[in-house]
Amino acid sequence: MFDWIQHFADWLIYSVFGIEATSHLGTALNFFVYDTLKILILLFIIVFFMGIVNAYFPIEKLKDFLHRKKLYGLEYFFASIFGAITPFCSCSSVPLFIGFVQGGIPLGVTFAFLITSPLVNEVAIAMFIGMFGWKATLIYGSYGILLGTIGGWLLGKFNLEPLLSDWVKKILAIKIQQQELEEEKLSFRERLPEITRAAWEIVRGVLIYVIIGIAIGAAMHGYVPENFFGQYLGGGEWWTVPLAVIFAVPMYANAAGIVPVIQVFVAKGVPLGTAIAFMMATVGLSIPEATLLKKVMTIKLIAIYFSVVTLFIIISGFIFNILL
Numbered sequence: 001m002f003d004w005i006q007h008f009a010d011w012l013i014y015s016v017f018g019i020e021a022t023s024h025l026g027t028a029l030n031f032f033v034y035d036t037l038k039i040l041i042l043l044f045i046i047v048f049f050m051g052i053v054n055a056y057f058p059i060e061k062l063k064d065f066l067h068r069k070k071l072y073g074l075e076y077f078f079a080s081i082f083g084a085i086t087p088f089c090s091c092s093s094v095p096l097f098i099g100f101v102q103g104g105i106p107l108g109v110t111f112a113f114l115i116t117s118p119l120v121n122e123v124a125i126a127m128f129i130g131m132f133g134w135k136a137t138l139i140y141g142s143y144g145i146l147l148g149t150i151g152g153w154l155l156g157k158f159n160l161e162p163l164l165s166d167w168v169k170k171i172l173a174i175k176i177q178q179q180e181l182e183e184e185k186l187s188f189r190e191r192l193p194e195i196t197r198a199a200w201e202i203v204r205g206v207l208i209y210v211i212i213g214i215a216i217g218a219a220m221h222g223y224v225p226e227n228f229f230g231q232y233l234g235g236g237e238w239w240t241v242p243l244a245v246i247f248a249v250p251m252y253a254n255a256a257g258i259v260p261v262i263q264v265f266v267a268k269g270v271p272l273g274t275a276i277a278f279m280m281a282t283v284g285l286s287i288p289e290a291t292l293l294k295k296v297m298t299i300k301l302i303a304i305y306f307s308v309v310t311l312f313i314i315i316s317g318f319i320f321n322i323l324l
Contacts, residue, residue, distance in 0.1 A: 002038050009033040028222025035214045040203060048199040049099070073153055076112040080148035083116030084141070098296060101168055108156015115309055116148030118283040128259060132272065136324055140276060143319070147312050155308060163301035165294075212291050241317035244274050245310060248281035258282050272324045277317025285309055 009030045013019050019026040100110040120141050128137040251258075258279045265275040285306055293302050 002034075005034055005037045005041075008037070024222045026222075028218040031222060032214055032218035035218070036211060040207070044199055044203050048195060052195060073149065075106075075109050076149045076152040076156070077145070079109045079112035079152060080116040080145045083113040083148055084120040084145055097293075101164070101296060106156060107161055107164070108152045108154075110152075111155045111305065112148045112152025114305075115151045115284065116145055119147065119280055120144035132266075136272060136276075139320065139323055143316055144280070147309075147316065151308055151312055155305065158304065160301055160304065163298045163304075165296055165298055167295055214288055238318075240271075240274050241277050241321070242314050244278040244317065245281040245285075245314055248278045249285050249310075250287055251282045271321050273317050273320030273322070276320050277313055280313045280316065281310070284313065 010021075012033060013026055013030045014021050017029075019029060021027075021030075097110055097114045100113065101107075125137060125141055128140060262275045262279045265278065266272055270278075290302055290306065293305075297305070
């Protein structure tokens with residue numbers, strides 16, 4: 001879907017600017033151009049689509065349904081499944097998270113998606129099967145979905161809505177305007193300019209956060225050597241699991257990009273559970289992601305979210321080392 005963006009990034013950085021593809025600078029700049037364009041396009045498409053949904057479908061009724069009906073946690077499970085089938089990294093998942101917030105979906109359900117989406121996807125699953133076998137893949141995939149379900153449910157119980165940023169109020173104001181459009185029974189052609197304007201306003205509002213977040217991720221991607229981590233995590237001591245998670249947080253990569261690195265870790269003697277914990281923290285917790293989320297959440301909410309997910313990933317590392 002985004003191959004054309006990769007081709008453009010390759011052409012711009014390697015041909016136009018003449019930077020070597022094997023250099024740290026070339027790798028970092030290529031990553032920055034590709035991810036910036038991809039995330040901005042995703043953000044606009046998703047927010048634009050949610051604008052159409054808000055204009056035509058009773059989002060408030062859906063929100064009320066999710067609040068009133070006893071689904072016994074299935075709403076969190078379904079959100080986790082949806083996250084698992086969307087092949088996005090943590091920063092690419094943020095646009096969908098914003099779309100959920102815009103649509104009035106309960107915050108705990110949106111967290112279930114946000115947790116699972118970067119952790120589990122079909123590309124990573126396919127690579128896991130080839131590199132580590134069916135048993136490790138089944139445990140990893142199932143636990144990723146379970147982590148999102150339980151994490152979303154737990155965060156939903158904390159009543160965290162007041163900790164969303166003031167910017168969310170503007171999103172809700174846009175939703176009210178779109179509901180007014182519905183009441184006016186305007187045609188799609190008449191609604192389209194307002195929906196497009198609202199989507200662009202949201203993209204413009206997060207633009208600086210996208211650029212800063214991806215710039216940090218690009219620097220990490222291009223300049224941090226892989227063997228820097230492997231040499232500290234191969235001992236198998238209990239503290240290597242939390243250390244692996246701490247090491248991983250500054251990193252930024254999607255699951256497909258980090259799986260080959262995990263294979264190298266395991267080949268160098270790092271326990272598989274510790275390596276998977278490193279991978280889950282790399283794709284599920286990152287400084288670029290926190291930078292993007294700062295537009296939607298307060299610092300306190302980001303800290304709560306990262307703390308819960310970090311704890312779950314550390315526990316998962318211990319469990320994986322026992323089972324695998």
